Amino acid sequence: xxxxxxxxxxxxxPERVLRGVPEGVAAQADGAEFYVPEYMGxxxxxxxxxxxxxxxxxxxxxxxxxxxxxxxxxxxTLCNARGVHDxxxxxxxxxxxxxxxxxxxxxxxxxxLGVWPGDNYGEMDDSLADRTVLIIGYGSxxxxxxxxxxxxxxxxxxxxxxxxxxxHPTTDLPDLLxxxxxxxxxxxATDETRGMVDAKFLSQLKDRALLVNVARGVIVDTDALIAExxxxxxxxxxxxxxxxxxxxGHPLWSAPNVLINPHRGGASTAFEPRVARLVRAQLERYVxxxxxxxxxxxxxx
Numbered sequence: 001x002x003x004x005x006x007x008x009x010x011x012x013x014p015e016r017v018l019r020g021v022p023e024g025v026a027a028q029a030d031g032a033e034f035y036v037p038e039y040m041g042x043x044x045x046x047x048x049x050x051x052x053x054x055x056x057x058x059x060x061x062x063x064x065x066x067x068x069x070x071x072x073x074x075x076x077t078l079c080n081a082r083g084v085h086d087x088x089x090x091x092x093x094x095x096x097x098x099x100x101x102x103x104x105x106x107x108x109x110x111x112x113l114g115v116w117p118g119d120n121y122g123e124m125d126d127s128l129a130d131r132t133v134l135i136i137g138y139g140s141x142x143x144x145x146x147x148x149x150x151x152x153x154x155x156x157x158x159x160x161x162x163x164x165x166x167x168h169p170t171t172d173l174p175d176l177l178x179x180x181x182x183x184x185x186x187x188x189a190t191d192e193t194r195g196m197v198d199a200k201f202l203s204q205l206k207d208r209a210l211l212v213n214v215a216r217g218v219i220v221d222t223d224a225l226i227a228e229x230x231x232x233x234x235x236x237x238x239x240x241x242x243x244x245x246x247x248x249g250h251p252l253w254s255a256p257n258v259l260i261n262p263h264r265g266g267a268s269t270a271f272e273p274r275v276a277r278l279v280r281a282q283l284e285r286y287v288x289x290x291x292x293x294x295x296x297x298x299x300x301x
Contacts, residue, residue, distance in 0.1 A: 137187030217242035
């Protein structure tokens with residue numbers, strides 16, 4: 001059995017499981033079979049995989065896996081962290097909606113300036129109550145988001161690639177988009193979803209609609225979004241961008257009606273205990289020869 005598997009099972013401290021040690025062990029130890037890459041780190045996967053001829057499983061700490069998949073060695077099982085980021089990402093999606101609707105960024109800027117706006121009681125803020133929220137990519141994070149929206153007196157409409165009871169297929173989007181006050185993107189980045197939110201998609205949104213992207217930046221055509229924002233017709237709140245990191249001076253920074261968060265969807269205190277539980281459970285399944293969960297590529301194990 002690989003050194004990482006032997007070492008990680010008895011670890012009680014999540015810090016040792018999550019940061020640095022797993023990658024260092026896996027990249028240097030002969031016979032390593034189970035590899036947990038660093039969370040949100042820059043990993044040269046071809047180089048790391050080349051040092052591990054006995055590798056059997058890669059367990060990611062992220063839900064997204066598009067950066068690893070092209071380099072996955074043949075016969076290696078790739079598992080993502082589905083479920084780990086549900087709470088953090090759903091909370092952020094709600095926060096972005098409320099911050100945009102209640103004009104929190106404006107309040108922060110005024111506070112920095114020491115200014116009490118003269119029109120404070122002129123124009124009413126938008127409220128999430130009585131709004132229709134369209135969730136595109138309705139999986140475990142979408143379910144978590146809907147649970148958190150339950151107390152806001154809004155309607156939730158669900159969309160996924162495959163239809164199921166209570167969930168629309170993506171082919172229904174032309175009919176659903178004009179009805180939505182808020183559109184939340186939760187789809188994974190695939191060839192099918194890359195650039196999905198283009199000029200045509202955006203043109204179907206109603207006036208004053210809010211687009212929230214807590215998925216991947218490449219799902220949205222950035223130029224098309226900037227052009228639509230410039231009209232003042234819609235607004236956006238994004239945790240992810242394309243390109244990312246967003247360079248200084250990029251026109252999205254200065255576009256009107258946009259709130260930009262620097263890809264912090266999963267980065268909350270809810271992350272560590274959940275990913276620690278997942279890694280430990282996966283390692284236990286592996287050493288017992290049981291089927292792994294969250295397998296996204298490679299042979300089932």
